[in-house]
Amino acid sequence: MNVLAIDSSNLVMGVAVTEEQKVLSELITNNKKNHSERLMPALAQMVQAAGLKPSELDRIVVAEGPGSYTGLRIGITIAKTMAWTLKKELVGVSSLEVVAQNGRGFEGYVAPFFDARRGQVFAGLYEQKDGKMVPTVPDRLVLMENWLAELAKRDRPVLFLSNDFDKWGEKLSSEAFAVLGDSTQNLPRPAELARIGATKEPVSNVHHFLPVYLRLAEAEAKWLAKQGR
Amino acid sequence: MKLNVNQKTLILGIETSCDETAAAVVENGTVIRSSAVASQIEVHRRFGGVVPEIASRHHVDQITVICEEALSKSGVAWEDLDGIAVTQGPGLIGALLVGVNAAKALAYAHQLPLIPVHHITGHIYANRIVRELHFPLIALVVSGGHTELVHMKEHGSYEVIGTTRDDAAGEAFDKVARTLGLPYPGGPEIDRLAKEGSPVIDFPRAWLEEGSLDFSFSGLKSAVINYVHNEQQRGHKLNHADIAASFQESVSEVLVKKTMMAAERVHAKQILVAGGVSANSKIRLEIEEAARTRSIPLTIPPLALCTDNAAMIAASGTIGFLKGTRADLSLNGRANLNIEDF
Numbered sequence: 001m002n003v004l005a006i007d008s009s010n011l012v013m014g015v016a017v018t019e020e021q022k023v024l025s026e027l028i029t030n031n032k033k034n035h036s037e038r039l040m041p042a043l044a045q046m047v048q049a050a051g052l053k054p055s056e057l058d059r060i061v062v063a064e065g066p067g068s069y070t071g072l073r074i075g076i077t078i079a080k081t082m083a084w085t086l087k088k089e090l091v092g093v094s095s096l097e098v099v100a101q102n103g104r105g106f107e108g109y110v111a112p113f114f115d116a117r118r119g120q121v122f123a124g125l126y127e128q129k130d131g132k133m134v135p136t137v138p139d140r141l142v143l144m145e146n147w148l149a150e151l152a153k154r155d156r157p158v159l160f161l162s163n164d165f166d167k168w169g170e171k172l173s174s175e176a177f178a179v180l181g182d183s184t185q186n187l188p189r190p191a192e193l194a195r196i197g198a199t200k201e202p203v204s205n206v207h208h209f210l211p212v213y214l215r216l217a218e219a220e221a222k223w224l225a226k227q228g229r
Numbered sequence: 230m231k232l233n234v235n236q237k238t239l240i241l242g243i244e245t246s247c248d249e250t251a252a253a254v255v256e257n258g259t260v261i262r263s264s265a266v267a268s269q270i271e272v273h274r275r276f277g278g279v280v281p282e283i284a285s286r287h288h289v290d291q292i293t294v295i296c297e298e299a300l301s302k303s304g305v306a307w308e309d310l311d312g313i314a315v316t317q318g319p320g321l322i323g324a325l326l327v328g329v330n331a332a333k334a335l336a337y338a339h340q341l342p343l344i345p346v347h348h349i350t351g352h353i354y355a356n357r358i359v360r361e362l363h364f365p366l367i368a369l370v371v372s373g374g375h376t377e378l379v380h381m382k383e384h385g386s387y388e389v390i391g392t393t394r395d396d397a398a399g400e401a402f403d404k405v406a407r408t409l410g411l412p413y414p415g416g417p418e419i420d421r422l423a424k425e426g427s428p429v430i431d432f433p434r435a436w437l438e439e440g441s442l443d444f445s446f447s448g449l450k451s452a453v454i455n456y457v458h459n460e461q462q463r464g465h466k467l468n469h470a471d472i473a474a475s476f477q478e479s480v481s482e483v484l485v486k487k488t489m490m491a492a493e494r495v496h497a498k499q500i501l502v503a504g505g506v507s508a509n510s511k512i513r514l515e516i517e518e519a520a521r522t523r524s525i526p527l528t529i530p531p532l533a534l535c536t537d538n539a540a541m542i543a544a545s546g547t548i549g550f551l552k553g554t555r556a557d558l559s560l561n562g563r564a565n566l567n568i569e570d571f
């Protein structure tokens with residue numbers, strides 16, 4: 001099975017092509033965020049580098065969120081459009097689950113997170129079972145303070161993986177149970193996305209496949225609050 | 230540049246610049262094979278206007294549904310298409326990105342040329358679906374975001390000779406509608422209400438400097454708001470229908486006179502009206518009358534082609550295709566985009 005994996009959910013942009021157990025091509029950048037300009041050329045380049053034509057892909061796997069709303073829409077629009085028009089399978093994978101793969105082998109919990117502003121983070125908690133990283137709790141949007149308090153109650157050390165240690169590294173280092181990931185562990189790898197996406201169930205309705213925003217649009221939240229008043 | 234505009238073409242157009250997700254297949258730039266539109270008016274009504282983040286979320290939900298509808302209704306296969314035209318801008322950036330990235334994915338998947346389109350040229354080319362264009366011409370473009378007089382010497386050439394210095398005409402309609410407590414979108418509501426009233430209130434007309442083709446609607450908008458406040462303070466009962474009729478009279482008089490001035494200046498062989506506000510019945514009536522007395526042929530598209538749609542994007546994209554306008558896979562949406570660069 002030829003798999004194309006796309007991740008533009010955060011600052012890191014990644015594209016990979018795999019065939020069964022083999023990674024054929026992989027590209028990852030962690031600088032500018034103009035994903036709308038760079039993603040399609042990168043995708044075309046990786047498919048070509050893998051020696052394939054678009055029609056020869058069997059499955060498209062996309063990081064479905066959480067993450068930047070705009071970034072998610074770019075990746076998901078491209079993934080679902082290609083899956084629909086080329087009649088290929090489409091699979092969505094949690095953006096946090098992709099990062100969690102880098103914690104394989106860690107004795108304890110793996111806690112990937114993305115900064116979500118206003119003291120909040122998009123956070124997940126994973127642990128290794130039978131060689132696989134499985135979620136301990138569902139991905140969530142949470143105040144970092146509350147998240148740390150929750151994790152402190154657990155019995156094992158926690159490996160934090162994040163591209164946002166500039167902002168949160170210092171705070172996390174002060175927690176006794178926390179271990180911080182290395183630079184190479186903190187970035188989601190698109191080849192890992194392809195690997196886990198290859199084993200998941202494809203979405204049943206490509207048309208209405210949507211990003212997992214984990215947060216309402218601000219206007220919607222305000223409107224709902226007003227109704228409840 | 231002489232283009233052979235009679236060349237046989239089949240172009241898929243995609244439009245997501247504001248709150249409609251649209252796709253259409255147009256043949257030879259003039260025949261609509263299919264046109265699909267998913268409007269979000271109902272979604273945004275409770276917010277009193279278009280919320281960009283919510284619009285973007287809906288576009289992702291509708292984009293492939295609408296493309297599939299357009300493709301299947303057209304009976305055209307991917308390999309029969311000559312290119313994919315997409316609105317690059319201007320518009321809401323998050324909304325534009327959905328259409329642009331979908332168009333790029335389709336162009337890549339089927340190895341088709343990708344043609345970037347300026348949204349306003351789409352509104353202008355909606356007219357070519359009705360009648361062949363004759364140059365030089367003047368296009369009056371009036372919508373929620375635009376009020377422009379565009380001079381075209383030939384196909385695919387755009388010179389802006391008049392523009393608004395503050396609000397677009399459609400913005401003034403929306404704000405006045407809100408002041409009168411009318412539901413969103415305000416334009417059609419004012420049009421409906423004005424039919425029950427008379428233009429008895431003397432609201433200002435902004436002519437600007439002698440001979441200027443520019444527009445200004447912020448003074449008129451403020452005048453209406455002030456009038457409403459003053460009357461309310463005096464305890465007078467407001468006649469909403471008369472206010473709507475008087476406001477509409479003022480907008481329409483300025484739009485029509487300046488359009489005629491522009492047409493006479495360039496010796497126009499045709500006048501086009503384009504954009505959502507051209508659905509307004511008063512403006513339609515007045516401009517028809519003015520063009521008739523001057524014996525200048527006038528084209529106004531039917532209502533379905535005045536509001537945002539993708540047939541107009543495919544129609545303009547057809548000219549872009551013939552001109553050799555192409556984008557590569559790095560094409561990006563742009564909230565602001567100059568029509569004269571197209």
Ligand SMILES: [Zn+2]
Pocket residue numbers: 348352372504505536537
């Ligand atoms: Zn428009």
